[in-house]
Amino acid sequence: KQEVTQIPAALSVPEGENLVLNCSFTDSAIYNLQWFRQDPGKGLTSLLLIQSSQREQTSGRLNASLDKSSGRSTLYIAASQPGDSATYLCAVPISGGSYIPTFGRGTSLIVHP
Amino acid sequence: EAGVAQSPRYKIIEKRQSVAFWCNPISGHATLYWYQQILGQGPKLLIQFQNNGVVDDSQLPKDRFSAERLKGVDSTLKIQPAKLEDSAVYLCASSLRAGLDASYGYTFGSGTRLTVV
Numbered sequence: 001k002q003e004v005t006q007i008p009a010a011l012s013v014p015e016g017e018n019l020v021l022n023c024s025f026t027d028s029a030i031y032n033l034q035w036f037r038q039d040p041g042k043g044l045t046s047l048l049l050i051q052s053s054q055r056e057q058t059s060g061r062l063n064a065s066l067d068k069s070s071g072r073s074t075l076y077i078a079a080s081q082p083g084d085s086a087t088y089l090c091a092v093p094i095s096g097g098s099y100i101p102t103f104g105r106g107t108s109l110i111v112h113p
Numbered sequence: 114e115a116g117v118a119q120s121p122r123y124k125i126i127e128k129r130q131s132v133a134f135w136c137n138p139i140s141g142h143a144t145l146y147w148y149q150q151i152l153g154q155g156p157k158l159l160i161q162f163q164n165n166g167v168v169d170d171s172q173l174p175k176d177r178f179s180a181e182r183l184k185g186v187d188s189t190l191k192i193q194p195a196k197l198e199d200s201a202v203y204l205c206a207s208s209l210r211a212g213l214d215a216s217y218g219y220t221f222g223s224g225t226r227l228t229v230v
Contacts, residue, residue: 089155100161
């Protein structure tokens with residue numbers, strides 16, 4: 001059974017800081033890993049999808065890396081802005097063929113001006 | 114492309130009443146998931162469909178929850194009777210396909226926020 005842990009659980013930073021959010025998983029036989037953003041009371045918005053054969057993906061100020069052998073992924077947010085305030089979730093599919101994504105509890109981020 | 118559509122956006126019911134949620138996935142997406150997200154937690158899978166067949170419903174409380182995807186397109190999730198602990202956001206997601214060769218991500222709808230009083 002895949003278990004996903006996200007650290008830290010919460011983060012409060014001033015605007016402009018560079019941030020690193022961590023996601024670890026117990027079963028390294030994954031197909032891919034996806035990072036989502038969730039605003040309060042809303043659904044999930046996909047940020048980055050890293051295939052199992054890739055090491056990283058970038059989109060604007062976001063960069064996600066994947067180290068399958070150590071069961072880790074990091075989401076790097078450069079020059080954080082108040083609009084980045086949200087909960088960030090990583091999802092990793094369970095190995096074995098059913099491709100059911102397992103989620104961590106998320107990191108709640110507040111960027112204050 | 115149109116996203117995953119869910120309705121209603123919000124629902125408030127009394128305990129022991131019944132409620133139904135609707136989801137229309139992205140056109141052509143064979144796989145559909147229903148998740149329950151309790152406040153402060155990550156989403157928990159309730160059921161996964163591949164076309165109109167159930168792939169996994171091991172975490173669905175079958176004594177009160179039911180789901181169907183009769184024509185392999187849209188899906189409904191029903192709770193009858195509701196309990197206070199069912200208060201959560203119910204998220205629907207779809208994916209192009211699933212299985213050993215899958216390397217696709219999934220797209221989520223905006224969710225239905227259920228409050229049971």
